[in-house]
Amino acid sequence: MEGMPSIAVVGATGAVGRECLSILEARRFPHRSIRLLASARSAGARVRFAGEERAVEELGPRSFEGIDLAFFAAGAGVAREFVPRATAAGSIVIDKSSAFRADPWAVLAIPEVNRAALRGVARGSVVAVPNCSTIILLVAIEPLRRFGVERVVVSTYQAASGAGAQAMQELEDQTRDVLAGRPATPRVFAEPCAFNVFSHDSAIDPATGLNAEEAKFTSETRRLWGESGEGGGGGVRINATCVRVPVMRGHSESVCLTLGRAVREVEVRAALTAGESIEVVDERGGNRFPTPLRASGGDQVLVGRIRADVTQGVEPGGACRGWNLFVSGDQLRLGAALTAVKIAEELVGVESKQSTNRT
Amino acid sequence: MEGMPSIAVVGATGAVGRECLSILEARRFPHRSIRLLASARSAGARVRFAGEERAVEELGPRSFEGIDLAFFAAGAGVAREFVPRATAAGSIVIDKSSAFRADPWAVLAIPEVNRAALRGVARGSVVAVPNCSTIILLVAIEPLRRFGVERVVVSTYQAASGAGAQAMQELEDQTRDVLAGRPATPRVFAEPCAFNVFSHDSAIDPATGLNAEEAKFTSETRRLWGESGEGGGGGVRINATCVRVPVMRGHSESVCLTLGRAVREVEVRAALTAGESIEVVDERGGNRFPTPLRASGGDQVLVGRIRADVTQGVEPGGACRGWNLFVSGDQLRLGAALTAVKIAEELVGVESKQSTNRT
Numbered sequence: 001m002e003g004m005p006s007i008a009v010v011g012a013t014g015a016v017g018r019e020c021l022s023i024l025e026a027r028r029f030p031h032r033s034i035r036l037l038a039s040a041r042s043a044g045a046r047v048r049f050a051g052e053e054r055a056v057e058e059l060g061p062r063s064f065e066g067i068d069l070a071f072f073a074a075g076a077g078v079a080r081e082f083v084p085r086a087t088a089a090g091s092i093v094i095d096k097s098s099a100f101r102a103d104p105w106a107v108l109a110i111p112e113v114n115r116a117a118l119r120g121v122a123r124g125s126v127v128a129v130p131n132c133s134t135i136i137l138l139v140a141i142e143p144l145r146r147f148g149v150e151r152v153v154v155s156t157y158q159a160a161s162g163a164g165a166q167a168m169q170e171l172e173d174q175t176r177d178v179l180a181g182r183p184a185t186p187r188v189f190a191e192p193c194a195f196n197v198f199s200h201d202s203a204i205d206p207a208t209g210l211n212a213e214e215a216k217f218t219s220e221t222r223r224l225w226g227e228s229g230e231g232g233g234g235g236v237r238i239n240a241t242c243v244r245v246p247v248m249r250g251h252s253e254s255v256c257l258t259l260g261r262a263v264r265e266v267e268v269r270a271a272l273t274a275g276e277s278i279e280v281v282d283e284r285g286g287n288r289f290p291t292p293l294r295a296s297g298g299d300q301v302l303v304g305r306i307r308a309d310v311t312q313g314v315e316p317g318g319a320c321r322g323w324n325l326f327v328s329g330d331q332l333r334l335g336a337a338l339t340a341v342k343i344a345e346e347l348v349g350v351e352s353k354q355s356t357n358r359t
Numbered sequence: 360m361e362g363m364p365s366i367a368v369v370g371a372t373g374a375v376g377r378e379c380l381s382i383l384e385a386r387r388f389p390h391r392s393i394r395l396l397a398s399a400r401s402a403g404a405r406v407r408f409a410g411e412e413r414a415v416e417e418l419g420p421r422s423f424e425g426i427d428l429a430f431f432a433a434g435a436g437v438a439r440e441f442v443p444r445a446t447a448a449g450s451i452v453i454d455k456s457s458a459f460r461a462d463p464w465a466v467l468a469i470p471e472v473n474r475a476a477l478r479g480v481a482r483g484s485v486v487a488v489p490n491c492s493t494i495i496l497l498v499a500i501e502p503l504r505r506f507g508v509e510r511v512v513v514s515t516y517q518a519a520s521g522a523g524a525q526a527m528q529e530l531e532d533q534t535r536d537v538l539a540g541r542p543a544t545p546r547v548f549a550e551p552c553a554f555n556v557f558s559h560d561s562a563i564d565p566a567t568g569l570n571a572e573e574a575k576f577t578s579e580t581r582r583l584w585g586e587s588g589e590g591g592g593g594g595v596r597i598n599a600t601c602v603r604v605p606v607m608r609g610h611s612e613s614v615c616l617t618l619g620r621a622v623r624e625v626e627v628r629a630a631l632t633a634g635e636s637i638e639v640v641d642e643r644g645g646n647r648f649p650t651p652l653r654a655s656g657g658d659q660v661l662v663g664r665i666r667a668d669v670t671q672g673v674e675p676g677g678a679c680r681g682w683n684l685f686v687s688g689d690q691l692r693l694g695a696a697l698t699a700v701k702i703a704e705e706l707v708g709v710e711s712k713q714s715t716n717r718t
Binding site for chain 1: 510512514516530531534535538549550551554555556557558560562563565567568569570596597598600602604605606607609611613615643644645646647648650651652663664665666667668669670671681683685687
């Protein structure tokens with residue numbers, strides 16, 4: 001892509017879309033023009049960007065004329081309908097939805113994990129952003145891949161934001177209702193979300209018992225890591241349990257790893273500390289570890305509770321193949337909009353990135 | 360114990376103490392008299408029991424004269440000071456605290472798990488109730504012990520109630536503050552608890568990185584199962600990660616088991632369905648599984664998300680050694696007061712138990 005791109009943001013009024021605009025602005029993403037798009041319901045709304053109120057246009061078949069780079073921050077249905085319009089118009093699409101993640105002609109990428117996949121992406125291509133939970137896990141464990149990552153047992157603590165702005169509103173409304181002694185009324189989620197924890201709301205495969213969120217961990221990770229995993233051979237094995245918690249926008253994950261070789265704690269810590277987009281938060285004395293609140297608004301995945309899983313055996317000298325981590329990341333940022341913008345920066349060759357991290 | 364016992368409840372104004380009184384009343388626990396005891400701070404308070412307002416007396420050195428059975432629903436400090444007074448007075452103590460769980464002269468028991476240990480408990484003895492998280496896990500997996508349980512990877516979703524009534528109040532107060540735009544002020548917990556998730560607040564062993572709650576899973580389970588676990592041989596291996604969530608009184612646990620032999624799903628389901636104090640809640644189609652709200656106020660541990668962990672290998676025919684469960688239980692009831700009362704029922708030989716389950 002030569003020169004500054006003209007960009008579009010689809011779903012500009014949603015939770016991820018607004019975060020995307022905020023990050024584009026904060027990182028001073030180079031662009032010639034910006035077009036804000038949303039469904040008819042939100043068209044006409046005004047959204048602040050770069051100090052100006054801008055009108056949101058209705059998404060339509062001709063929305064992508066002249067657009068070099070289109071961020072899709074909408075659901076899979078909107079993506080399936082309009083991404084082909086955008087690519088036909090010559091745009092490169094960065095899609096946050098699950099619509100094209102498994103398609104071989106689309107690129108699935110996380111800059112920290114498989115940056116090389118973003119080289120030479122041509123006009124009319126689609127880059128799919130992985131699922132938020134997958135991104136947060138894979139950015140956290142990327143530095144440990146040098147030791148081999150053979151198996152992962154992960155249980156998640158997922159925020160309402162993963163189900164969109166309406167789910168965040170539902171968590172707030174229901175919590176107010178419960179505190180006022182009124183019944184909680186589920187709308188977005190089937191289960192009450194205030195002061196409750198429930199199995200992830202994605203559909204369950206009746207044969208395996210896995211929900212879609214859990215299945216994505218394995219399929220997306222194998223693709224991102226360039227593993228076929230076919231025939232049961234090769235390929236990382238991930239056993240995931242995905243759970244929603246009454247948190248606004250930070251996902252956390254309890255991770256138990258089996259590495260390919262036994263390593264000592266000092267090696268694990270050194271690797272994580274040097275890792276890209278990772279902040280180690282691990283103070284045993286003060287009981288200070290990653291939390292979703294601490295991760296909210298930040299650019300890093302927080303990694304802590306770094307400790308050996310001795311149930312997987314310990315070698316003399318303390319080296320171990322089993323390692324536990326607890327990680328938290330901002331679902332709307334690292335899990336979605338920030339990763340989309342970082343992909344765009346790779347595509348347009350932005351060299352000096354503006355950090356938007358609070359710290 | 361002959362005839363109806365005179366009973367005492369220490370910590371009668373606390374979260375577990377109040378639940379204990381409610382359960383004693385609902386199950387019509389046979390007793391000749393009841394004495395309500397609390398610290399000087401709460402002495403003089405009035406508590407309803409069996410339709411009457413009763414005065415709470417200050418706990419003192421002579422509180423246990425004439426008491427056959429003393430329920431301790433207080434912290435370990437109070438237990439260390441006053442349990443010896445009670446046993447010296449000839450009471451049998453049922454202690455919910457962690458003070459004596461590791462002492463060889465005390466009995467550690469969960470009726471559903473090691474009922475035989477309660478036979479022949481004499482006056483002046485202490486029966487320690489295990490930690491709430493351990494109870495909820497072990498009641499849930501007891502029916503699977505016939506297949507051998509070799510290893511457990513468990514991540515918890517623990518309610519505020521485990522830290523007492525003040526912690527529950529803190530969750531409510533902080534949530535109100537956050538919704539009103541005021542800062543959350545931690546008092547009981549070091550981390551904000553409203554709309555947040557954080558590593559369990561117990562002390563961390565600097566050598567292992569485990570917090571006390573995580574270590575209890577292994578030590579208590581091995582004792583309850585009659586395993587020495589010494590020298591690294593024998594004994595179940597439990598890798599636990601304990602986490603607080605903004606839930607009032609239901610603990611949940613994501614459990615990944617390694618069984619001693621491969622079994623089919625139908626065998627796992629049949630065993631769990633027939634298990635004592637277990638309700639299987641596992642509707643894949645409707646996405647209906649255990650939640651802490653669904654478990655609250657009930658007597659059963661809810662078990663669901665029953666599915667093979669294929670990352671541990673699958674035999675032809677589908678038998679598997681790896682199994683996942685998601686369980687929820689009422690922390691104040693099954694995790695504490697109800698288990699204490701069921702222990703008392705075993706000791707006094709109550710035959711026909713009144714169910715206090717809502718359902």
